[in-house]
Amino acid sequence: MSNLTVALNPEQRTLYLAELLRLDGLEHITEDPKAAYSPLSLTSTPDELKPFIKKRQEQTVAILKDVGISSYDPASGAWHLNPDIDLTTFPQIVYGTDTQKILAARFFVGHLILPSTGFGNEGEKARIYNRMAVIFVDEHIRVSRMQPYRTIYLQYDNFEKQCDDFKKIFLLLQEYEPGMGFNGTTPILAGFHKQTKEVVDLEGLIYTKFPHLQYKYNGEVPILKLRAENPELFYEYE
Numbered sequence: 721m722s723n724l725t726v727a728l729n730p731e732q733r734t735l736y737l738a739e740l741l742r743l744d745g746l747e748h749i750t751e752d753p754k755a756a757y758s759p760l761s762l763t764s765t766p767d768e769l770k771p772f773i774k775k776r777q778e779q780t781v782a783i784l785k786d787v788g789i790s791s792y793d794p795a796s797g798a799w800h801l802n803p804d805i806d807l808t809t810f811p812q813i814v815y816g817t818d819t820q821k822i823l824a825a826r827f828f829v830g831h832l833i834l835p836s837t838g839f840g841n842e843g844e845k846a847r848i849y850n851r852m853a854v855i856f857v858d859e860h861i862r863v864s865r866m867q868p869y870r871t872i873y874l875q876y877d878n879f880e881k882q883c884d885d886f887k888k889i890f891l892l893l894q895e896y897e898p899g900m901g902f903n904g905t906t907p908i909l910a911g912f913h914k915q916t917k918e919v920v921d922l923e924g925l926i927y928t929k930f931p932h933l934q935y936k937y938n939g940e941v942p943i944l945k946l947r948a949e950n951p952e953l954f955y956e957y958e
Contacts, residue, residue, distance in 0.1 A: 724921055728900035730912050733850055740849060741823070749823045753894075756784050756791045756827035757846070761838020766946055769834075776831050776879055780856070783883050784829065787890045791829070792821045815841070822846055826898070827890075828853040832863045832873075835943055843868055852898050852909065852922070854889075857935050862943040869907040870900065872923045873935035885933060889926055896922065 728736060741747050760777055774795065781791040822828065828846035830839060832855050837843065846853045853871040856879065857863060867873065874889070876882050896911030903921050911922040927934040951957050 723904045724901055724908070724910070724919065726899065726901045726910060726919060727907075728850065728910070730897040730899055733897075733899050737849060744819070746820060746823060749820055751826055752790075752824055753826040754789055755825035756789050756829045757822045757825045757842070757851075758784075758791045758793050759828065759830040759837075759839035759842045760794050761834055761836075762795060764836060764838050764946075765834065769944075773831070773833065776833075776856075779880055779883065780829060780831070783886050784827070784890060787887050787894070789827060789890060789894075792825065794818065794821075818842060819845055822851070823849055826852055827893075829855075831856045831858070832867075833858055833861055833944065835864060835946065837864065843871070847871065850898055850900055850909075852893055854893075856886075859938070860941060862939065862941045865937065870909040872909060872926060874926070874930075874933045875935040876933065882933075885930060889930065889933075892926070892929070893922065896920070898922075 737751070738747075741749055758777060758780055761773065765773055777793060777795065781793055784791050822842055822845045828843070828851040843853065843855075847868045847870050850870070853868075855867075855871055855873050857873055857875045858879070859875045859877055874886070893911070895915070896913055899910040899912055899919075901908050901910035901919070901921070903924065908921045909923060911920045911925065912918075913920070
């Protein structure tokens, strides 16, 4: 790709990540190229939506498992980190534990469905630490436009029916080492082929091979409206 420039190749990435880990006091963390962190909105998801979110999460974990990638699902993690079960664990513990889980995995794979993702901090960790971030977007639901660079956005009509395509994508991604680059002036998630050493814009590559999954923002579709059940928590409320 003529407009692609490399900002961080695999060798430079190793040094870059080592320094980030040192600064965060996490030098003991090792990245597993066969693992994924699958973010999930737990705190802000209304109870009536949790079954639908849970189903898509389970389908995502199954897709990854079928292509040899193990997943960490926050909802299935330690009970003391789950806000639906325990609220006594301090924020530093939750943040530190989830950060380590993110950094121990090569992939960061989740769904952007709610108006507020519920995993913004986690997504920034994945971006800064150059993880292979793949975010699924339901074409029937409008979401926030605050969407980080260096992330692969995939749009679907029916997630369950399109699982086979997603499996092919994760098999393809496993052929590459991640890095950073620019397509013109746009920051991109770069991929370095493990055999041929070819350098690609990973999102662009996937859009070329799977054009029907290309994410296209549509401001005409409705956003998922959430309603506060306890607005009286605002001291201004009357």
